[in-house]
Amino acid sequence: MLALQLVGLFLVLPVYIESARILAIFPYPGPSQYINVVPYLKTLTSRGHQVTSINAFPQKKPVENFRDIPNLEVFDNYNEIINDLKDPQNIWEENNFINNFFLNITRSVFTNKKVAETLLPPGKDHFDLIIVEALRGDAFYGFAAHFNAPIIGISTFGTDWNIDELVGNVSPLSYTPLVTAGFTDRMTFMERVSNFLDTTIAWLNYNLVHMPKQEKMYKQYFPEASKRVPLSQLNRNFSLILLNQHFSLSFPRAYVPNMIQVGGLHISHKPAPLPMELEEFVQGSGEQGVIYFSLGSNVKSKDLPPERRELILKTFASLPQRVLWKFEDDQLPGKPKNVFISKWFPQPDILAHPKVKLFITHGGLLSTIESIHHGKPVLGLPFFYDQFLNVKRATQAGFGLGLDHNTMTQQEFKVTIERLINERQFAETARKMSNRYRDQPMSPLDTAIWWTEYVLRHKGAYHMRVAGQDLGFFAYHSLDVMAFLLGCALLILSISIWIVWKTATLAGFGNSKKSKKLIKRK
Missing domain, CATH: 1.20.5 (Single alpha-helices involved in coiled-coils or other helix-helix interfaces)
Structure with missing residues (x-):
């Protein structure tokens, strides 16, 4: 009996350990987007798969089975672009801005010397799977047709109507807000009116302005593939979408079988010890504890207006807690003794520390997920995109509060901090949400790996694809x-x-x- 089981195991084993050649396309300049997927890509390499990654953050040390194709051109004028994004724009202007930003990034990949020499020529290379961030880079989907390979999309901000369309998912506007709107699933009538109009405008802009430009680029760089498969078919033929979201983090909603929630993909379940100097500062806080303050990777604290920086400094100086502030300069004039600055902090390890009482954040999705994972209340100071929505969700759920960084007074800032630290319900709600989020049959990373290899094992797993993808707009609705x-x-x-x-x-x-x-x- 045992011999038969061993024979069966050896017959099945090659299916699971067969090495695949994977092309990953994550060329965006936002560090948090790549931070989210690096553990996933490295885990794939540790399982024997060979990963070629087009990205803006190449590995500092060689990783076995991992090949970088650096795309550093995306950093040209990036800071100016981020500053322009803060300017008020109507929904059409905002979409045009986003279209041009991602169009330039897409073009920079195709004109990259290594991409042009090793990936674009027919027959030059081969890949068994394409993994791409599904973020306004539709021409990238041409690699799937070029290599005749299945495609997996990753959405680092969760989902919206555009991501839903890739797999034919239902996205009712009555309770599914536009990511940039700052609404939750519990919208008032007027918010639903606004959500309907804004989403309709975004949809029209995407189809009338964005797609023709992406179509043109697809035909230019994949002339043979574009004759066989139109782009409109490619962006409706995804094998899988991995979502950096989970119902315990936001709100429950419908998903088709090939949309998989893997919110917190990047979080390790074993926090590392803090560096000695940092640990000593944190431990020296006594019973009062520590506040961690970071505006993420796109917004620089050093670029805040002087009067805003001064307001924050005076507030921190008046608090009994110690403060860790991610500040991008070596010096911070007027820094009080209870503030520790650094250009970089091991954020997940800090949030895991029991002495940390509050996380003051820009409200990025990765930071929000990390705060929930470690059960920390948050004070959100959103700047753009999905940050307003994430902060509103935190407020609605009861584990955080939000302020407008442009208009808040020193008194408002201090009172809000004191409320979040001293009123027990915020920390208790954060712990409850952490328990709900952690209560999963598999870790987000294990889930992502299992489904990725499922797609490889079943040659694209197109049996999960819903029939709605074969219907036109009028028939689908x-x-x-x-x-x-x-x-x-x-x-x-x-x-x-x-x-x-x-x-x-x-x-x-x-x-x-x-x-x-x-x-x-x-």
Whole structure:
């Protein structure tokens, strides 16, 4: 019996350990986006797969089975672009801005020397799987047709109507807010009106402005593949979408089978000890504890207006807690003794520390997930994109509060910090959310790896693809059926009105003749 089991094991084993060649495309300049996927890509290499990664943050030390194709051109004018994003824009202007930003990034990949020499020429290389960040880089999907390989998308901010369309997922606008709107799933009537209009404008901009430019680039760099497969078919043929989200982090909603929630993909379950100097500063806080303050990787604290920096410094100086502040300069004039600055902190390890009482954050999704994972209340100071939504979710869930960094006063800032630290319900809610989030059958990373290899084992796993992907817009939303039924109803109504009119006319005509005959007789 044992011999038969061993024979069966050896027969099955090659299916699971067969090495795959994987092309990963994550060329974006935001560090947090790549931080989210690096553990996933490295785990794939540790399982024997060979990963070629197009990215803006190449590994400092060689990693076995991991090849970088650096795309450093994306940093050109990046800081100016981030500053421009802070300027007020209507929804159409905002989408045009995003389109141009990602169009330039997409073009920079195709003009990259290594990409042009090793990946684009037909027959030059081969890959079994394409993994791409599904973020306005539709022309990248051409690599799937170019190498005749299945494609997996990763969305580092969760999902929206655009991600949903890649796999035909249902996305009701009544409770699914636009990421940039700052709404939650519990919208008022006017918020639903605003969400409907803004999403419609975004959809029109995507299809009328964004897609034609991506189509042109796809045909330019994949001339042979574009003759075989149109881009409109490629961006509806994903094998899998991995979402950096989880219902315990936001709100429950419907997903098709090939949308998998892996929120917190990057978080290690074993926090590392803090560096000695940092640990001593944290331990020296006593019972008062520590506040951790970071605005993420895109917004620099050193670039805050002087009056805002001064307000923050005075507030921190008036607090009994010690503060760890991610500050991108070596010096911070006026820094009080209870503040420790550094250009970089091991954020997950800090948030795991029991002495940390509060996380003051820009509200990025990775930071929000890390705060929930470690059960820390948050004070959100959002700047752009999904940060407003994440902070509003934290407020709605009860583990955080938000302030407008542009208008908050020193008094508001201090009172809000004191509330979050001293009022027990915030920390208790954060711990409850942490327990719910951690209560999963597999870790997010293990889940992502299992489903990735599932796609490889089943040659694209297209059996998970919903039939809605083969339907046009009108058929998918049953607009053709509604039009048909409405037409039938109008036809029946028209016929009924005609019959009634004809009957009335004939009856009136007959009555008129009878009346004339009676008059003549009299």
